[in-house]
Amino acid sequence: MDQIITPEIKELVRRYKEIWSLNYALSLLGWDMETYMPPNSSKERGEVRGNLRTQVQSIYTHPEFISLVENAKPQNDVERGIIRVLKRQIKYYTKLPREFIEEEERTTTKAFQVWREAKEKSDFQMFQPMLEDIVDLERRKADYLGYEDHPYDALLDIYEEGLTVKRCDEMFSVAPQISDLFKRAKERYxxxxxxxxxxxxxxxxxxxxxxxxxxxxxxxxxxxxxxxxxxxxxxxxxxxxxxxxxxxxxxxxxxxxxxxxxxxxxxxxxxxxxxxxxxxxxxxxxxxxxxxxxxxxxxxxxxxxxxxxxxxxxxxxxxxxxxxxxxxxxxxxxxxVRPELIRVEADEVQYVLHIYLRYKLEKDLIEGNLKVSELPQVWNDFMDRLIGVRPSKDSLGVLQDIHWAHASIGYFxxxxxxxxxxxxxxxxxxxxxxxxxxxxxxxxxxxxxxxxxxxxxxxxxxxxxxxxxxxxxxxxxxxxxxxxxxx
Amino acid sequence: MDQIITPEIKELVRRYKEIWSLNYALSLLGWDMETYMPPNSSKERGEVRGNLRTQVQSIYTHPEFISLVENAKPQNDVERGIIRVLKRQIKYYTKLPREFIEEEERTTTKAFQVWREAKEKSDFQMFQPMLEDIVDLERRKADYLGYEDHPYDALLDIYEEGLTVKRCDEMFSVAPQISDLFKRAKERYxxxxxxxxxxxxxxxxxxxxxxxxxxxxxxxxxxxxxxxxxxxxxxxxxxxxxxxxxxxxxxxxxxxxxxxxxxxxxxxxxxxxxxxxxxxxxxxxxxxxxxxxxxxxxxxxxxxxxxxxxxxxxxxxxxxxxxxxxxxxxxxxxxxVRPELIRVEADEVQYVLHIYLRYKLEKDLIEGNLKVSELPQVWNDFMDRLIGVRPSKDSLGVLQDIHWAHASIGYFxxxxxxxxxxxxxxxxxxxxxxxxxxxxxxxxxxxxxxxxxxxxxxxxxxxxxxxxxxxxxxxxxxxxxxxxxxx
CATH class of the missing domain: 1.10.1370.30 (Neurolysin; domain 3)
Known part of the structure; x- marks a missing residue:
């Protein structure tokens, strides 16, 4: 492995250790929330995590830190990697206006509650206005972040550096063959x-x-x-x-x-x-x-x-x-192998088909070629065609995943x-x-x-x-x- | 409870929330170390805790923060409490030179290892030079922190705000009566x-x-x-x-x-x-x-x-x-009720006598009226007189507690x-x-x-x-x- 030799990058790594230590603590705080935290600590824990995240952000966005990153001249692969990763982080913290991030947080906090209730009642119309807001937000987010070919590219890149619609389309070109393969395999079980x-x-x-x-x-x-x-x-x-x-x-x-x-x-x-x-x-x-x-x-x-x-x-x-x-x-x-309505229950053969469906719908939503109100119908038709089952209600279809309520469009x-x-x-x-x-x-x-x-x-x-x-x-x-x- | 009304103190409390959040995380990191942390994580965990503690310190010692504390005009008991506590914290972070803190850390890290081995081998002479260094360090610490009557006062105050030799002497004035009472009580058991x-x-x-x-x-x-x-x-x-x-x-x-x-x-x-x-x-x-x-x-x-x-x-x-x-x-x-050599095994009657002994020796050490080399003999005589038992070896006497290896003189x-x-x-x-x-x-x-x-x-x-x-x-x-x- 290359050693870090450039003095400016050594200095960056030294400063980064504050971020690294805060992230270490944030991870433990997150782990504890899911395992041992007493039930009435959630609100206070949320405050602590929010405060520490703000401290992380203020180190990343400190003018001296940004200037060190921008002026660095990396000499080897490790150094290039460090600068590449830091530039990505700084991009997210600087290109999205503070008001936008706050609006996204407010919207997703509310959307999560509405989604949970809508899923329980299997009532898509209840969730629809929230999801419309979220699609709108994510389209604006793509504009803030910038893209070359397709606004969805900007969102895909958040979760997978460099991923684009073009590469997704290549990857999912095998979806019809997988669908055929699945329908034949399931007969054996x-x-x-x-x-x-x-x-x-x-x-x-x-x-x-x-x-x-x-x-x-x-x-x-x-x-x-x-x-x-x-x-x-x-x-x-x-x-x-x-x-x-x-x-x-x-x-x-x-x-x-x-x-x-x-x-x-x-x-x-x-x-x-x-x-x-x-x-x-x-x-x-x-x-x-x-x-x-x-x-x-x-x-x-x-x-x-x-x-x-x-x-x-x-x-x-x-x-x-x-x-x-x-x-x-x-x-x-x-x-x-057995047809499943729910993604997380799916076997490894059909799993990618569940993802393909979500990819296709997200792309169409971001392009503006699909209205949120049309989602349930399109979802169910798609499931029928790809996997051979049709959800009897939206809680078993379009409402099943938490991702959209979290505004995680581009994750699937x-x-x-x-x-x-x-x-x-x-x-x-x-x-x-x-x-x-x-x-x-x-x-x-x-x-x-x-x-x-x-x-x-x-x-x-x-x-x-x-x-x-x-x-x-x-x-x-x-x-x-x-x-x-x-x- | 009084409300916080003074704008400068509101601002201080707002800034303090970063410290509070870091301390919250530090507590969880500490809890986890003692309960669930995997065995080989200690070194890394130490780095994280050290880094976060430095972040706490740099907020406390930020000139703007100090100036807000020094110029604050508290209006009620809660506000006075806040300023009092912050001044105490700032005092510890500013009166002790960085080199002194580093020297103390180096010394106690080594002293802890030596103490553990010395205790295992019941060999006080092995620990003696370390303890001499620590007594010397703590006397210098008292000078840095300042005191009115007695250098030990400065150390007592670290653990108990306002505690002095004078007050301790009053408190321990009942030691002879407790010793008599203990000797009579133990006959009943x-x-x-x-x-x-x-x-x-x-x-x-x-x-x-x-x-x-x-x-x-x-x-x-x-x-x-x-x-x-x-x-x-x-x-x-x-x-x-x-x-x-x-x-x-x-x-x-x-x-x-x-x-x-x-x-x-x-x-x-x-x-x-x-x-x-x-x-x-x-x-x-x-x-x-x-x-x-x-x-x-x-x-x-x-x-x-x-x-x-x-x-x-x-x-x-x-x-x-x-x-x-x-x-x-x-x-x-x-x-x-039964005479015990070990403090943490002691019943509630004799417990205070174990503390009195330590207090007396610490005071004499800090005053310079007792040499570290004399400790085992003095300890054993004292135990004999107060509690009626005599340690057969130093691991059951002067080497039993971790406190001195940690430089916690003034804690007992x-x-x-x-x-x-x-x-x-x-x-x-x-x-x-x-x-x-x-x-x-x-x-x-x-x-x-x-x-x-x-x-x-x-x-x-x-x-x-x-x-x-x-x-x-x-x-x-x-x-x-x-x-x-x-x-």
């Missing part, structure tokens, strides 16, 4: 698997998960597993990275596969080079690349026959009901990048043999060398090319699915 | 109580503690109980105050009484007026007053026959071995203030009846109105006088002990 209804003892499933993650390579000296309503990974620094799991009491694959998924996120952060510690590039580079790591471990490694073989002893020990099922039963349970496509790049790594890095041989340590070493250790030194598309020899190519995903589900 | 050896089921003791604290009035919507190597209380803000307990597997009074003790600290912080939220006076005013609250609940309420009566049902349920003991057995177990006397003021409240606020009637809610209301809600608005001695009608008077403690242990 039952409507429901008996293991979905087996209740488990939480204490033992927790032990199983700890044991599986230990074998896969989780470093418990720098991480932990806790319980929260929604599983997530959070990185404080390089030496404290935590994941959470939710135990629902039955259908054990949900908790187990979620843990393996979060393991993928966590090890990405754990494997970043110590040379980048406390610098602006000590962090996974993008949502899409992050999601490729979690999906690689969850879907490619975890939902495989070899994974079931490897962990069968521990599974039987933790979940005695598995004595009534053979390896093949468990594998089919982990890879069950990163999930598809994740699925697709995971398959590309599988193919291009010859992972098949290693997975068959359960050589998790070698797999991790390769991912670390090719991707993890670089942090945010390279932009995501460049990192993907360096790691796999090719920019993102959706055909690897297609062949991965075909081999796994149709052979 | 066996050397060991069989309940000390009863092992318990941790899961049930945890439930008992939660149940007892619920009855006493702990607000679980703004607090929690976790496990840590040493019990402590930590306040994030007004809506998140946590305690910890340690479960050793036998001798249940240790965990139970520690929980009641921490409950006393926690409710002090929880009961501070919301009008003081996020201001410099939203915090218990001093170590001594804090300790009076924890000791009031632990010793006066908890170690009483009425407490045993009130919680006997729950105790039997959680700890079935108690079916073989009657109420009186349990009460005697909670109040067992606050424990004695706690014991003594708890007894004064018992007498002067007519608590006897309420304790007999188990009216914990009324007790809490009185403590809240008289002490808690005021936060740091009044200095500790003034608060004690306002709360009890009298400045600290050690005779109440003497009569409390006499009634409880000799009648």
């Amino acid at each position: 039952p409507d429901r698997h008996p293991l979905e209804d087996e209740p488990y003892d939480m204490v033992f499933l927790k032990r199983l998960i700890e044991s599986v993650l230990t074998v896969l390579g989780f470093d418990f000296s720098r991480g932990r597993i806790d319980v929260s309503p929604h599983p997530f990974t959070i990185e404080m620094g390089l030496y404290d990275i935590r994941i959470t799991v939710r135990y629902e009491g039955k259908d054990f694959r949900r908790a187990l596969m979620a843990a393996v998924h979060e393991f993928g996120h966590a090890t990405y952060e754990m494997n970043i080079s110590e040379d980048l510690w406390a610098t602006p590039v000590q962090r996974g580079v993008s949502m899409g690349v992050h999601e490729s790591q979690s999906r690689f471990w969850e879907n490619v490694v975890g939902r495989s026959r070899y994974f079931v073989e490897r962990f069968h002893d521990q599974m039987i020990m933790a979940l005695p009901f598995l004595r009534d099922y053979d390896l093949d039963d468990i594998y089919r349970y982990l890879t069950l 496509p990163t999930y598809a990048i994740g699925s697709m790049f995971a398959a590309q790594l599988y193919e291009k890095l010859n992972m098949r043999n290693l997975i068959e041989n359960k050589d998790y340590s070698r797999i991790m070493t390769i991912l670390k060398e090719r991707i993890h250790k670089w942090g945010s030194v390279y932009p995501p598309d460049e990192l993907m090319k360096r790691a796999s020899g090719e920019y993102l190519n959706p055909n690897y995903f297609l062949s991965y699915l075909r081999d796994k589900y149709l052979s | 066996p050397d060991r109580h069989p309940l000390e050896d009863e092992p318990y089921d941790m899961v049930f003791l945890k439930r008992l503690i939660e149940s007892v604290l619920t009855v006493l009035g702990f607000d679980f919507s703004r607090g929690r109980i976790d496990v840590s190597p040493h019990p402590f209380t930590i306040e994030m803000g007004l809506y998140d105050i946590r305690i910890t307990v340690r479960y050793e597997g036998k001798d249940f009074r240790r965990a139970l009484m520690a929980a009641v003790h921490e409950f006393g600290h926690a409710t002090y912080e929880m009961n501070i007026s919301e009008d003081l939220w996020a201001t410099p006076v939203q915090r218990g005013v001093s170590m001594g007053v804090h300790e009076s609250q924890s000791r009031f609940w632990e010793n006066v309420v908890g170690r009483s026959r009425y407490f045993v009566e009130r919680f006997h049902d729950q105790m039997i349920m959680a700890l079935p071995f108690l079916r073989d003991y009657d109420l009186d057995d349990i009460y005697r177990y909670l109040t067992l 006397p606050t424990y004695a203030i706690g014991s003594m003021f708890a007894a004064q409240l018992y007498e002067k606020l007519n608590m006897r009846n309420l304790i007999e009637n188990k009216d914990y809610s009324r007790i809490m209301t009185i403590l809240k109105e008289r002490i808690h809600k005021w936060g740091s608005v009044y200095p500790p001695d003034e608060l004690m006088k306002r709360a009890s009608g009298e400045y600290l008077n050690p005779n109440y403690f003497l009569s409390y002990l006499r009634d409880k242990y000799l009648s």
